[in-house]
Amino acid sequence: MIIAAMDAAPATTQMIVPLRKMDFRNDLHRIACPVLLMVGKDDPITPPVFSESIAESLRDNQLTYHRYSECRHGVIADKLDEAMKAVRDFVGRF
Numbered sequence: 001m002i003i004a005a006m007d008a009a010p011a012t013t014q015m016i017v018p019l020r021k022m023d024f025r026n027d028l029h030r031i032a033c034p035v036l037l038m039v040g041k042d043d044p045i046t047p048p049v050f051s052e053s054i055a056e057s058l059r060d061n062q063l064t065y066h067r068y069s070e071c072r073h074g075v076i077a078d079k080l081d082e083a084m085k086a087v088r089d090f091v092g093r094f
Contacts, residue, residue, distance in 0.1 A: 025053060025054070025057055028054060028057035028058060029057060029058075031058060031062070032062075033062070034062050034063075034064065034090070034093070034094070035058055035062055035063050035064070036064045036066075036086065036087065036090040037051060037054060037055060037058075037063060037064070037065045037066070038066045038068065038075045038083055038086060039051040039065075039066065039067050039068065039071075039075070040068050040071030040072045040073055040074070040075050040078060040079075041067055041068060041069050041070075041071060042069075042070065042071060042072050043071070043072050043073045044072060044073065045072075045073040046073060048067065051065075051067075064086075064090050066082075066083075066086050068082060068083070
């Protein structure tokens with residue numbers, strides 16, 4: 001089991017490293033559809049300041065933004081009921 005995990009590490013690194021270079025903030029103004037943005041206030045992977053930057057790049061009339069306290073990166077895992085209500089409410093508008 002440990003050997004399999006060690007063998008997977010280089011492949012995982014090859015997948016993750018390019019993600020660090022992905023920055024689409026300059027293209028966010030091109031989004032024309034409604035957006036649901038759900039953020040954990042305690043997210044150590046994607047800090048809320050990044051989500052604020054995304055939110056600022058979108059028009060207010062297209063953005064539904066939820067910030068969840070006592071929530072980390074996995075909003076649905078950490079706040080299942082609240083997150084699913086937000087998704088249902090968002091989808092129900094259309």
